[in-house]
Amino acid sequence: MSAARGRGRPRDPETDTAILTAALELFVERGVEGTSMEQVAKRAGVGKLTVYRRWNSKEELIAQAVEQWVSAEVTPSAADVYALSPQAIVEHVLPPAAEMAASVGFRALVARIMGCAVSHPELMAIYWKHYILPRRELAAAMLRRAQQDGTVAADADLDVLIDMMAGAVTYRVLQPDPPDATEMLRYLTSVYRQAGLYPPAG
Amino acid sequence: MSAARGRGRPRDPETDTAILTAALELFVERGVEGTSMEQVAKRAGVGKLTVYRRWNSKEELIAQAVEQWVSAEVTPSAADVYALSPQAIVEHVLPPAAEMAASVGFRALVARIMGCAVSHPELMAIYWKHYILPRRELAAAMLRRAQQDGTVAADADLDVLIDMMAGAVTYRVLQPDPPDATEMLRYLTSVYRQAGLYPPAG
DNA sequence: ATTTATTAACGGATCGGGTTCGTAAACATA
DNA sequence: TATGTTTACGAACCCGATCCGTTAATAAAT
Numbered sequence: 001m002s003a004a005r006g007r008g009r010p011r012d013p014e015t016d017t018a019i020l021t022a023a024l025e026l027f028v029e030r031g032v033e034g035t036s037m038e039q040v041a042k043r044a045g046v047g048k049l050t051v052y053r054r055w056n057s058k059e060e061l062i063a064q065a066v067e068q069w070v071s072a073e074v075t076p077s078a079a080d081v082y083a084l085s086p087q088a089i090v091e092h093v094l095p096p097a098a099e100m101a102a103s104v105g106f107r108a109l110v111a112r113i114m115g116c117a118v119s120h121p122e123l124m125a126i127y128w129k130h131y132i133l134p135r136r137e138l139a140a141a142m143l144r145r146a147q148q149d150g151t152v153a154a155d156a157d158l159d160v161l162i163d164m165m166a167g168a169v170t171y172r173v174l175q176p177d178p179p180d181a182t183e184m185l186r187y188l189t190s191v192y193r194q195a196g197l198y199p200p201a202g
Numbered sequence: 203m204s205a206a207r208g209r210g211r212p213r214d215p216e217t218d219t220a221i222l223t224a225a226l227e228l229f230v231e232r233g234v235e236g237t238s239m240e241q242v243a244k245r246a247g248v249g250k251l252t253v254y255r256r257w258n259s260k261e262e263l264i265a266q267a268v269e270q271w272v273s274a275e276v277t278p279s280a281a282d283v284y285a286l287s288p289q290a291i292v293e294h295v296l297p298p299a300a301e302m303a304a305s306v307g308f309r310a311l312v313a314r315i316m317g318c319a320v321s322h323p324e325l326m327a328i329y330w331k332h333y334i335l336p337r338r339e340l341a342a343a344m345l346r347r348a349q350q351d352g353t354v355a356a357d358a359d360l361d362v363l364i365d366m367m368a369g370a371v372t373y374r375v376l377q378p379d380p381p382d383a384t385e386m387l388r389y390l391t392s393v394y395r396q397a398g399l400y401p402p403a404g
Numbered sequence: 405a406t407t408t409a410t411t412a413a414c415g416g417a418t419c420g421g422g423t424t425c426g427t428a429a430a431c432a433t434a
Numbered sequence: 435t436a437t438g439t440t441t442a443c444g445a446a447c448c449c450g451a452t453c454c455g456t457t458a459a460t461a462a463a464t
Contacts, residue, residue, distance in 0.1 A: 008431065009442045010431090012442080012443085031317065034233070034235025038421075047443060047445065048421085048423095049424095119231070119232075124378055157392045163373050165366065166369075167374070168369040176326055190359045210407035211407075211461070211464090239455095255409080407462105407464075410461070410462095413458080414456085417453085418454100421450095428441105
């Protein structure tokens, strides 16, 4: 990946980002089937050959565009789980998560990725590996600690419980009439409370 | 809707179903953006005009095809909730639900509908109204009864809890490496148990 | 005979993938 | 600096496929 300083004219790195950005936008707007290399090149302000030189297929390009996007997000450190109080963690994690989940861009991208689950499993796999799994690790750590504290049943199936939490959010986000950030925060709080990660309302 | 016995040659009702079936198949295979009226006509073995005479646009056609499919499924009677024991209900509801959720057709259709949440909200709305809402009613009735029995917390937010249950299943179904029917039944049982609708494992 | 349904064919236009061509930008060597 | 080599780049091009919407001719009913 490093610029090995080849012989001839080096590739313009801004061209890469322009193509990836255009590809991601088009994927979100029109889906895989509705996107073409020609559209990508046009929107990126670039010749088609420039796209073809770097990616052999639409699928590969979109996959990398998605990977770049979902990998850009940072997960709160898993070490914090043991350094802070459970309640502090939750209160630290939830507001940015609500902001994220309520944003139109996130909603649109998640919808498209879910829509590809069967037809383009690679995209789902990328999303799963780079976005979901790190957050599951964090959630698992929180739940294990909550089990020690007794607020989550010791015999609970954590994988299922995590699915319920993450699934509820995804599900809610894709519903008709999706929530705004404020409502989403309330919703997340309710989910965490139901799971046993947050004390009952006072 | 009734055949009002018009003057000229009557429409062939089998043509309608052939078109709707073709449209649904193509939607599942290629999504809205990847489907065209021409493809639908070809797959249905029908002239394009025959399609255009009945539906003005691809979107309307696909919407009706989806509506027909999701409406074909029957919900277990909500009255049963009060006639049977909670455990009997669950044991009656879960196996067919697992079968359904694990089928490839269901998985593919749900993925496509989720994928349209932003770009074609009308499809999501149809799915929501005809498929999700009736099942939510049933789940709500079960949960209310469980609240009376004390297995679900009295102050639980049922809407959120239903989202967690339904969301977990949807989420699980769309994951890479989806479960088969047997695994799905185990999964559903675990979800119901976590929610308080099923007794802990013995 | 009239009305409607249906298929096949057509037309016009766009789009799509993939290539070619002339040019620009970085090297290398002298 | 000067010159040649190598790679990158955008625009134009080619050609087949597709797509939408219409028209014309036929079929099935009243």
